[in-house]
Amino acid sequence: GAGVSQSPSNKVTEKGKDVELRCDPISGHTALYWYRQSLGQGLEFLIYFQGNSAPDKSGLPSDRFSAERTGGSVSTLTIQRTQQEDSAVYLCASSPWVGPSYEQYFGPGTRLTVT
Amino acid sequence: GQQVMQIPQYQHVQEGEDFTTYCNSSTTLSNIQWYKQRPGGHPVFLIQLVKSGEVKKQKRLTFQFGEAKKNSSLHITATQTTDVGTYFCAGQSNTGKLIFGQGTTLQVKP
Numbered sequence: 001g002a003g004v005s006q007s008p009s010n011k012v013t014e015k016g017k018d019v020e021l022r023c024d025p026i027s028g029h030t031a032l033y034w035y036r037q038s039l040g041q042g043l044e045f046l047i048y049f050q051g052n053s054a055p056d057k058s059g060l061p062s063d064r065f066s067a068e069r070t071g072g073s074v075s076t077l078t079i080q081r082t083q084q085e086d087s088a089v090y091l092c093a094s095s096p097w098v099g100p101s102y103e104q105y106f107g108p109g110t111r112l113t114v115t
Numbered sequence: 116g117q118q119v120m121q122i123p124q125y126q127h128v129q130e131g132e133d134f135t136t137y138c139n140s141s142t143t144l145s146n147i148q149w150y151k152q153r154p155g156g157h158p159v160f161l162i163q164l165v166k167s168g169e170v171k172k173q174k175r176l177t178f179q180f181g182e183a184k185k186n187s188s189l190h191i192t193a194t195q196t197t198d199v200g201t202y203f204c205a206g207q208s209n210t211g212k213l214i215f216g217q218g219t220t221l222q223v224k225p
Binding site for chain 2: 033035040041042043045048056058091093103104105106107108109
């Protein structure tokens with residue numbers, strides 16, 4: 001079946017503009033994660049959603065970052081007033097359940113460049 | 116907060132040499148997962164270890180989970196150029212959140 005998809009694949013924006021990044025998880029997966037990966041760096045956790053529970057926002061770096069997940073499926077990560085340090089690849093992952101036994105399936109990522 | 120540390124950050128080996136990356140958690144983990152990210156790609160799940168002291172093998176790859184469930188290792192025997200990439204461990208806490216290590220980037224010289 002279809003994997004996790006993300007759009008756009010690349011986004012170039014000017015400093016100060018807002019951007020929206022979209023993630024379509026695998027159908028039926030209740031858990032959804034957002035990560036940020038700077039060039040040559042590891043995965044920085046941003047936020048995760050699980051079912052109808054309140055999301056864990058503990059990884060969001062500032063109040064310019066927010067995320068929504070509508071209807072328990074598609075998620076949008078919004079970055080307001082973008083800064084150059086926001087440039088990175090933003091990865092989304094979904095999992096059938098937030099629990100001890102389920103792997104995460106990653107999307108291809110959105111490469112964000114802030115000029 | 117809970118942290119997962121991974122060493123080394125980089126490793127360069129000659130093709131045919133062995134390679135090991137180590138992962139340590141500040142707290143006991145429910146399980147540990149390993150992922151591989153090829154250059155330009157996204158992380159792909161390799162394996163999950165759940166039991167204390169568990170050892171699993173995938174061809175030339177051997178994964179171990181420590182007795183205290185706080186550390187893990189990935190060992191590759193006789194590396195090949197296809198093994199190039201970054202290997203991440205990810206520990207799952209009892210709250211369900213997956214915490215990734217910083218990754219070990221492996222370069223293999225042919």
